Amino acid sequence: MRRLAELRIRTRLTIIIVMTCTIALLLAGVIIVAYDNHTYQSQKEKSLSAQAKILASAMTASLEFDDSRAAQEYLAQLATNPQIIVAAVYKSNGTLFASYSSSTSVQPPNLAEPQGSRVEGNQVIISSSILQGQRQVGSVYLQASIESLLSRITRYGGIFLLAIGVALLLTLPIALRLHYAIANPIYARSLIEASLDPLITISPNGEITDVNSATIDATGISRDKLIGTDFSNYFTEPTKAKESYLQVFKEGAVTDYPLTIRNINGKLIDVLYNASVYKDEHGEVLGVFAAARDVTARKQAELEINRRTAELQVANQELEAFSYSVSHDLRAPLRAIDGFSLALLEDCSDMLDDMGKGYLSRVRAATQRMGQLIDDMLELARISRVEMRHEAINLSTIAMEVLLDLKKSDENREVEWDVQPDLIAMGDPRLLRVVLDNLIGNAWKYTSRQSHPHIEFGAMSNPEGVTDYFVRDNGAGFNMTYADKLFGAFQRLHATTEFPGTGVGLAIVQRIIHRHGGRVRGEGVPDQGATFYFSLPK
Amino acid sequence: MSEKIILLIEDNPDDEALTLRALKNNNIKNEVRVARDGQEALDYFFGENASSNPVPTVVLLDLKLPKVNGLEVLRRIREDKRTEMQPVVILTSSTEEKDLIEGYKLGANSYIKKPVDFGQFMDAVRTLGLYWLVMNETPSPRQGQ
Numbered sequence: 001m002r003r004l005a006e007l008r009i010r011t012r013l014t015i016i017i018v019m020t021c022t023i024a025l026l027l028a029g030v031i032i033v034a035y036d037n038h039t040y041q042s043q044k045e046k047s048l049s050a051q052a053k054i055l056a057s058a059m060t061a062s063l064e065f066d067d068s069r070a071a072q073e074y075l076a077q078l079a080t081n082p083q084i085i086v087a088a089v090y091k092s093n094g095t096l097f098a099s100y101s102s103s104t105s106v107q108p109p110n111l112a113e114p115q116g117s118r119v120e121g122n123q124v125i126i127s128s129s130i131l132q133g134q135r136q137v138g139s140v141y142l143q144a145s146i147e148s149l150l151s152r153i154t155r156y157g158g159i160f161l162l163a164i165g166v167a168l169l170l171t172l173p174i175a176l177r178l179h180y181a182i183a184n185p186i187y188a189r190s191l192i193e194a195s196l197d198p199l200i201t202i203s204p205n206g207e208i209t210d211v212n213s214a215t216i217d218a219t220g221i222s223r224d225k226l227i228g229t230d231f232s233n234y235f236t237e238p239t240k241a242k243e244s245y246l247q248v249f250k251e252g253a254v255t256d257y258p259l260t261i262r263n264i265n266g267k268l269i270d271v272l273y274n275a276s277v278y279k280d281e282h283g284e285v286l287g288v289f290a291a292a293r294d295v296t297a298r299k300q301a302e303l304e305i306n307r308r309t310a311e312l313q314v315a316n317q318e319l320e321a322f323s324y325s326v327s328h329d330l331r332a333p334l335r336a337i338d339g340f341s342l343a344l345l346e347d348c349s350d351m352l353d354d355m356g357k358g359y360l361s362r363v364r365a366a367t368q369r370m371g372q373l374i375d376d377m378l379e380l381a382r383i384s385r386v387e388m389r390h391e392a393i394n395l396s397t398i399a400m401e402v403l404l405d406l407k408k409s410d411e412n413r414e415v416e417w418d419v420q421p422d423l424i425a426m427g428d429p430r431l432l433r434v435v436l437d438n439l440i441g442n443a444w445k446y447t448s449r450q451s452h453p454h455i456e457f458g459a460m461s462n463p464e465g466v467t468d469y470f471v472r473d474n475g476a477g478f479n480m481t482y483a484d485k486l487f488g489a490f491q492r493l494h495a496t497t498e499f500p501g502t503g504v505g506l507a508i509v510q511r512i513i514h515r516h517g518g519r520v521r522g523e524g525v526p527d528q529g530a531t532f533y534f535s536l537p538k
Numbered sequence: 539m540s541e542k543i544i545l546l547i548e549d550n551p552d553d554e555a556l557t558l559r560a561l562k563n564n565n566i567k568n569e570v571r572v573a574r575d576g577q578e579a580l581d582y583f584f585g586e587n588a589s590s591n592p593v594p595t596v597v598l599l600d601l602k603l604p605k606v607n608g609l610e611v612l613r614r615i616r617e618d619k620r621t622e623m624q625p626v627v628i629l630t631s632s633t634e635e636k637d638l639i640e641g642y643k644l645g646a647n648s649y650i651k652k653p654v655d656f657g658q659f660m661d662a663v664r665t666l667g668l669y670w671l672v673m674n675e676t677p678s679p680r681q682g683q
Contacts, residue, residue: 371654
């Protein structure tokens with residue numbers, strides 16, 4: 001049976017129908033044979049006992065006159081009936097009076113048998129008394145052959161086989177037709193039930209004709225109570241729901257029609273309905289098949305995203321206002337400090353000794369450094385806010401421009417460089433220019449004490465199969481112990497006196513690369529050089 | 539048109555003093571009138587006694603001003619037939635790009651950021667004075683009157 005279960009439903013149905021049919025026919029056959037055999041035997045017994053009675057009445061006179069010859073002659077006439085094997089007449093004392101045998105191999109019993117009839121193998125045996133009024137004058141014995149059960153079954157068998165054959169021939173096409181009538185709806189229903197989305201069929205007048213268990217879960221109402229009721233009852237906006245299926249009947253389909261299912265427990269489920277009409281084989285519209293997709297989670301996520309976006313916008317606006325204020329208000333006093341320090345140095349220099357002038361120079365240097373820090377901080381904030389474009393850009397060209405600019409501003413330095421040509425990446429051209437400005441600018445700066453400075457820009461595939469762009473130099477390098485500090489804002493691994501800077505450059509690089517969805521890392525060896533890698537997703 | 543005067547619109551006295559010093563140190567000896575907020579600047583041009591005020595050769599305009607902000611002052615100057623051709627140089631601490639764009643949209647003739655480094659500021663003022671007071675030729679805004 002396990003194998004049967006593995007077969008296609010269509011084959012299974014056919015086999016089941018044919019087997020049922022055959023079993024029914026066989027059973028009917030066996031019952032008919034048994035019944036027929038029974039009636040045949042009792043009929044034979046009846047006809048034989050009637051014959052025995054006729055024989056008995058014919059023998060009365062012969063027995064009265066003890067004329068065994070006449071009896072013998074009468075019995076001999078029984079030869080005309082081939083079924084009678086043995087016939088005998090006994091006197092009242094039970095001794096044989098006259099007898100007939102169809103062949104010499106069979107003989108009647110010597111003594112009369114008690115009255116009765118029985119079937120013995122293929123023979124019926126009857127013993128009946130001969131009466132003269134109330135007095136028994138003798139008895140009759142008849143032994144007749146009947147057709148055997150086997151030969152009767154053999155004869156019936158042919159007929160049955162023929163009948164079964166004809167029946168099967170008729171059953172097969174019926175079974176195949178049943179496949180469409182029964183198997184298809186079963187298959188379709190199992191598909192409907194398999195769906196995790198609430199599915200529903202609606203009649204042209206808006207009544208629900210079928211639902212799956214997901215619909216039962218969504219509405220909290222049983223299948224029986226749903227079927228036959230109006231589809232639009234189960235939504236927060238029945239009119240809109242009604243319009244949806246009317247639209248389906250009118251246009252053939254609707255897609256992503258937003259509705260809200262009201263569960264009996266009060267819970268609301270936001271769904272998007274996709275529905276279309278289904279037709280019978282003649283193209284007549286039978287109803288609407290509608291599938292709902294639960295978008296409650298999606299909608300909540302959307303609301304959450306909107307809420308956060310709004311919060312972020314407020315935060316951004318605040319940050320912008322803050323930046324604006326910083327750029328104006330923080331720089332004005334710095335300018336005053338620097339300006340009046342210079343005024344002191346210039347206008348009152350004769351009142352100041354060298355120490356005083358030295359202090360004022362320090363005031364000016366610190367002020368200018370703070371000005372630079374403010375500018376860098378604003379730049380860092382701007383990088384995070386600025387809108388990004390996405391286009392294919394040639395990083396090699398940008399790298400060359402950066403190097404040529406550096407060379408122009410620092411003509412006394414001899415720096416060798418190596419730029420791999422035509423490295424194309426997707427990203428924001430202005431922001432990636434800032435990245436290369438910083439990375440190549442760093443390389444330029446940190447190779448300033450190197451006798452043969454060399455800067456390289458190129459690309460390689462990293463172990464994860466992602467393209468890593470890199471800027472490599474043979475400059476001051478850094479100790480990898482502090483690698484985690486590289487990208488922190490205002491973090492520096494070198495003294496300002498050694499190499500100038502505010503420590504914002506790499507923080508800006510990291511922010512830009514992160515905004516592109518890429519990663520950035522640095523490798524360095526003190527006094528041997530540094531390499532900075534960054535990736536940009538396609 | 540006998541004397542070229544400068545109108546400095548600046549609320550911060552430190553910046554005012556430093557600007558004046560920078561002009562003086564660069565040998566720009568033209569008269570400098572100072573308006574200390576946006577309203578004062580508008581009054582200079584459009585107030586009751588405006589007609590007695592000399593027409594400035596150049597206006598140095600700070601953006602962040604009390605009462606009426608610098609961009610608004612610029613807009614009013616450009617709107618008025620009498621002053622629409624008045625040369626206006628924005629001189630501000632703001633490094634915000636939107637201020638720069640807005641300034642040019644409203645018809646600023648120049649936009650100069652005041653650097654923290656006073657040495658650089660001196661250079662900027664010298665160049666500015668040289669350009670507007672010596673090299674540049676401007677039509678007389680009140681010629682028609």
